[in-house]
Amino acid sequence: MNLYLSIVEQNLLSAPVLFFCLGFSASVLGASIALPSGVSKMIAIYLMLAIGFKGGAAVGMDALSTEVLLCLLVGVALSGVMPFAAFRFLGLVSPLPAMDRAAIAAHYGSISIVTFTAATDALVRLGLEFSATMAAVAAAMEAPAIISAVYLLQKFGSRTVSNARLRNQSVMREVFFNVTIVVLLGAFAIGAVTGKDGLSDVSGFLVDPFRGVLCLFLLDLGAVAGQGLRTGWRSLRWPLVLFAAWMPALSATLAFLSAFAFGLSHGNAALLMTLAASASYIAAPAAMRMAAPEARPEIYLTMALGVTFPLNLLVGVPLYISLASFLAL
Template sequence: MDIALSTLLSPMVLFFVLGLGAALLKSQMSIPEAFAKGLAIYLMMSIGLKGGVEMSKSELSWDIAFVMASGVALSFLLPMIAFSLLRFTTRLDRTDAAAAAAHYGSISIVTFVAASQAVAASGLVASGHLVAVAALMEVPAIITALLLAGRGGNGAGAGGPSERGELAREVLLNASVVVLIGSLLIGWITGEAGMERIAPFFVTPFQGVLCLFLLDMGLSAGRGLSNGWRQLEPGTILFGLYMPLISAGLAALAAWANGMSAGDAALLITLAASASYIAVPAAIRLALPKARPSIYLTLSLGITFPFNLIIGLPVYIWLGKLVAG
């Protein structure tokens, strides 16, 4: 209960709720798109640099390698589970189900950033290599979704060599992957001494920038719900609420098997429970052009993201403490 209250009453969640409420009430409040993209790049750079600095303090080990492998395995497995559930419990066709499933195998870096702050506020310590795990979990889910969609004739695009090359660039070189991995490497190379030089820009203002970005995310989520909810049947809406919990349970088992600390376990669980709304939609637009954004974006951004931010984070931190003993 203490974790839940501290999360719910944190400035970042309250700013998200402000944006969500403003959008649902049809307020004209908005944040310029270019400014919002700048905020997203800043957050990814900051979290990548911090993760790289933490990784520079310790040597790579088999334990870290196993955690990374667990993250990749989850990113391949979760879309299969999500796809099966969507096909069994909803009337979505194969293409829409595969497109939505891809979002639930990949990750939301903003949810991860918010979880990092919530974990720190709970007095737990997390390792820097979880940032690398986040970057690794961006891509496998998209590959799984394309296989599930049946690339031969179920609305899949990118059929020729040039289209496949464009899709590969979109998947492997999208902004979130490049910025995260690049910042992680820079932080790893420069270490704590390098971070001290840029701390006034990347450390001190971080939480304020996160509040601004979550205000914008609240506005986007609210507008997505207002515009897309009519295309979501009850079974699809419920999927957006229970799928994160299924993913969290599987990640908790992986964290327990790897003997992870409470802070690291909470972040791995959050990564698995989150749903992408930046990297995956861009790739899906290329690979599955017949899939409906009004379904997969409304699910990931309008339903699962608010659920994770408001309700999920305290549960995932509790689970992290539970599996760590």
């Protein structure tokens, strides 16, 4: 308990989290402080570029470890399977149509790269080691959930959306060529090729300013989340709010059990739990706009960004790090 409270205190008092709280609270109260969409996208690309490059440079200096490969297998499996569990559970607790349930399921199987970034930042501040190559796990966990959701749409989706559209190559193209996967994997590959020298060359751009840029991005994300919750709360019913809290807990528990079974290190286990518990709001929305245009973004985006993301940032990440500490005993 003391460890958990200590991690909570450090996380809540960290500059990135406080900037998120500033943006969120100001937006809920009616202030308009969100960055222009182009600036926000540029910052998001910067963060993915930095994470991917540093992970690739770590591979360039030392190949993927067996532990990271195990994390990769577990992560991909969870990403592919959890949408089916989410879809089924939503059908039990909510009258939402299959189209909305599949779209929500995609978000809760895929991952949030910003939540992952916040967790790595917390681990660095706590002095806990983790593999930089866990960035490869984050990239690999984006697509399987979206593919599973497209399958659910094909099998249970609204008849007003033709199977031909759902099978359209543009949907799969959006899945595999969305900006998160392309930039993360591309930067990862470049970092792996250039290695230590490449990292040294760009450290002034990708390493030193990273935390400051993260603060700016979380300020903007807090404003977006607050605005979404302020305008979209009427679309949420209590079962959906509870789902947005319960589903990440289930995914994190499965990741913890896997980490325990494979004997993962403290830092890598915490990151695997964080990835499993996070909910996408970049790759999944882009794919669902094409695959399920009738699904309501005011529901799935408000759940992922307005409920799950703040919950993970303020409570989840410290909890995952604390639970992972038991693996180090």
